[in-house]
Amino acid sequence: xxxxxxxxxxxxxxxxxxxxxxxxxxxxxxxxxxxxxxxxxxxxxxxxxxxxxxxxxxxxxxxxxxxxxxxxxxxxxxxxxxxxxxxxxxxxxxxxxxxxxxxxxxxxxxxxxxxxxxxxxxxxxxxxxxxxxxxxxxxxxxxxxxxxxxxxxxxxxxxxxxxxxxxxxxxxxxxxxxxxxxxxxxxxxxxxxxxxxxxxxxxxxxxxxxxxxxxxxxxxxxxxxxxxxxxxxxxxxxxxxxxxxxxxxxxxxxxxxxxxxxxxxxxxxxxxxxxxxxxxxxxxxxxxxxxxxxxxxxxxxxxxxxxxxxxxxxxxxxxxxxxxxxxxxxxxxxxxxxxxxxxxxxxxxxxxxxxxxxxxxxxxxxxxxxxxxxxxxxxxxxxxxxxxxxxxxxxxxxxxxxxxxxxxxxxxxxxxxxxxxxxxxxxxxxxxxxxxxx
Numbered sequence: 001x002x003x004x005x006x007x008x009x010x011x012x013x014x015x016x017x018x019x020x021x022x023x024x025x026x027x028x029x030x031x032x033x034x035x036x037x038x039x040x041x042x043x044x045x046x047x048x049x050x051x052x053x054x055x056x057x058x059x060x061x062x063x064x065x066x067x068x069x070x071x072x073x074x075x076x077x078x079x080x081x082x083x084x085x086x087x088x089x090x091x092x093x094x095x096x097x098x099x100x101x102x103x104x105x106x107x108x109x110x111x112x113x114x115x116x117x118x119x120x121x122x123x124x125x126x127x128x129x130x131x132x133x134x135x136x137x138x139x140x141x142x143x144x145x146x147x148x149x150x151x152x153x154x155x156x157x158x159x160x161x162x163x164x165x166x167x168x169x170x171x172x173x174x175x176x177x178x179x180x181x182x183x184x185x186x187x188x189x190x191x192x193x194x195x196x197x198x199x200x201x202x203x204x205x206x207x208x209x210x211x212x213x214x215x216x217x218x219x220x221x222x223x224x225x226x227x228x229x230x231x232x233x234x235x236x237x238x239x240x241x242x243x244x245x246x247x248x249x250x251x252x253x254x255x256x257x258x259x260x261x262x263x264x265x266x267x268x269x270x271x272x273x274x275x276x277x278x279x280x281x282x283x284x285x286x287x288x289x290x291x292x293x294x295x296x297x298x299x300x301x302x303x304x305x306x307x308x309x310x311x312x313x314x315x316x317x318x319x320x321x322x323x324x325x326x327x328x329x330x331x332x333x334x335x336x337x338x339x340x341x342x343x344x345x346x347x348x349x350x351x352x353x354x355x356x357x358x359x360x361x362x363x364x365x366x367x368x369x370x371x372x373x374x375x376x377x378x379x380x381x382x383x384x385x386x387x388x389x390x391x392x393x394x395x396x397x398x399x400x401x402x403x404x405x406x407x408x409x410x411x412x413x414x415x416x417x418x419x420x421x422x423x424x425x426x427x428x429x430x431x432x433x434x435x436x437x438x
Contacts, residue, residue: 027073027086027093034089037066040121041077041091044132051227057277058144060136060223063114066121072096075119081111099377101355104131106138115139126228126238134224141216146281149216153393155363156203157210157252160325164317165199166252170243171312173263177236186293189267191308193295196286198305207286213254214285218261219276225262226269239263253369254358264289335364339390343402345413345426345433349395353377368392380424380435387415403433 041064048061065076076092079085085092096102106115115135122128141147156162172192176185200207230238243259246252268275268289279288290297298304338344356374364370370390376383376398383389383398390399405412409420420426420435427436 027088027095029073029075029088029093031089034091037075038090040128044129045077047129047229048133048136048227055223055226055276056137056140056144058140060133060140060227062136062139063112064117064132064136064139065114066117066119067096067102068119069102072098072102076114080109084110098382099353101353101375101377103355104135105355106135106141113139113142126230126234130224130228132224133227134220137220137223141220146215146219148281149212151216152205152209152212153363153369154206154209154213154253154256155369156199156206157256158328158363159203160321161202162199162206163252163321163324164314165195165202166256167247167317167321168309168312168314169193169195169199170246170259171317173260174240174243175312176267177240177263185267189264189293190295191312193286193290193293194297194301194304194308195312197290197297198301200286201301207284210257211284211286214257214261215279215281215283216257217254218257218285219265219279221258222262222265222276226265235266239266249359251359251361251363253361253363261285268292331362332365335362335370335388335390338388338401339364339367339370339399343431343433345400345403345411345418345435347378347380347383347398347400347418347435349376349391349397350379352395354391362388364390366393379421380418381421382419383416384418385416389416 044064045061048059051060053059063076063078065074067074072095074085074092074094074096076085076094079087079092080094085094100107100109102116102118104117106113108114115138117132117135122131141149157166169192172188172195176188176192179185179188225235225238228235228238239259239262242262246255246259249255264285265276271292275292279285354374354376356371360372362370362372368391370388371385372388374383374385374389374391383400385400387401391397392399400416401413403411403413403426406426411418411420411426423438424435425438427434
C-alpha cells in the first residue's frame with residue numbers, strides 16, 4: 001500500500017487576527033491574543049500534569065499548534081527545531097507551509113511530532129478540553145502501541161440496513177444513558193451489542209472495517225471525553241447530545257466511532273478503570289466489549305433482533321431511512337453521469353497528503369468515495385475541490401470533472417483547481433485527461 005498520510009478536518013469558517021499583519025518572515029499578533037493562547041496552553045498543561053498520564057500510562061501533553069485556515073497562521077506551545085517559529089511572549093508563531101494541509105491531526109514536521117488543531121477552538125471549556133485531548137491522543141498513538149492503524153471503508157454504513165442497525169445500536173445506548181437502573185442499563189447495552197452483531201451478519205466485512213476506525217477515532221474520543229472534566233451528569237448528557245447530532249449528518253461512515261466507543265468505554269470504566277490499557281492495535285473491540293459485559297449472542301440472532309427492535313424506535317427509523325435511501329439512489333445516478341459518463345481528469349496518487357470533511361462523504365458503489373470538499377498535496381502539486389472528487393477505494397487515484405480552463409501552472413474545472421508543479425503536464429487520452437511527468 002502507498003505511503004499515504006490521511007488527515008481529517010471539519011470545514012469551518014474562521015475569522016480572527018483580522019488586525020494582524022503577516023509577512024514572509026514574521027507574524028504579528030495582538031498582546032491580547034498572545035495572552036489568550038498563553039492561558040489556553042498553560043491551563044491545558046497544568047490539567048494534564050495533574051492527570052499525570054494515568055489513563056494511558058503516558059503523558060498526553062506535547063508539541064501542539066493551532067492553525068488559522070484563512071491565513072495559515074500558527075500559534076504553537078513550543079519552538080520547532082528548524083527555527084521557523086518565532087517566540088511571542090510564551091507562545092510561538094509562524095506560517096504553516098502551503099504543502100501541509102490544515103486539519104485536526106498529528107503529523108511530523110521540523111523535527112517533532114506535532115498535534116495540529118484548527119481554529120477557532122470551541123468556546124465551551126469542556127468541549128475545548130475534549131477536542132484538544134482527543135487530538136493529543138493521536139500525537140502519542142505510536143508510543144503507546146497504535147502505530148500501524150490503517151483505514152478501510154465503512155461504506156456499509158451508508159446502506160439502508162447498515163444505517164438502520166447502527167441507529168438501533170445507538171438508540172439502545174441512549175436508553176442506557178437515560179436510566180440509573182443498573183439492570184436496565186445492562187439490558188440496553190446487551191441489546192446495543194446484539195444490533196451490532198446483527199449488522200455484522202448482514203455485512204461480512206463490517207466488523208473488521210469498523211474496528212479499525214474505532215481503534216483510531218473511537219479510542220481518541222474516549223480519551224477526550226474521559227478527561228473532559230465533565231461530571232457524570234454532564235457526561236451522559238454530552239453522549240446523548242452527540243448521538244443526536246450524528247443523526248443530523250449526511251453520512252455515518254466516519255463519524256460513528258466518535259459515538260460508540262466513548263459510551264461503551266464509559267460503562268467499562270465504571271467496572272474497571274484501566275480497561276483501555278488492555279487494548280492493542282490487534283484487539284477487536286467488539287469482541288472485547290462483548291466479553292467484558294459477558295454477552296452471549298443468541299443462536300437465532302435474527303429472531304431476537306425482531307423481538308426487541310420496536311423498543312428502540314424501529315418503525316420511525318425505518319421510515320426515515322427508506323426515504324433517504326430513495327434519495328441516495330437519485331444522487332448515485334448523478335454521480336454516474338459525472339464520473340463515468342462524462343469526460344474526467346484522472347490523477348494518480350503517489351505521495352498523498354489529504355484533508356477533508358469527514359461528515360459529508362458519499363460512498364460510491366464499490367468504486368470508492370466521493371469527497372465533496374478536499375485538499376490534496378502530492379508530487380504533482382495541490383488539488384483543491386469544492387464540488388466533489390472521487391477517490392478510488394485503493395487510494396490509487398482521484399477523479400474530478402473535465403478541465404475547462406488550462407494553463408501551464410493552473411488547471412481548473414467545475415468546483416476544483418489544480419496547482420501543477422513544473423515537472424508535470426496535462427495529457428489527454430481519448431475523451432479523458434490525466435497527469436504525467438515531463
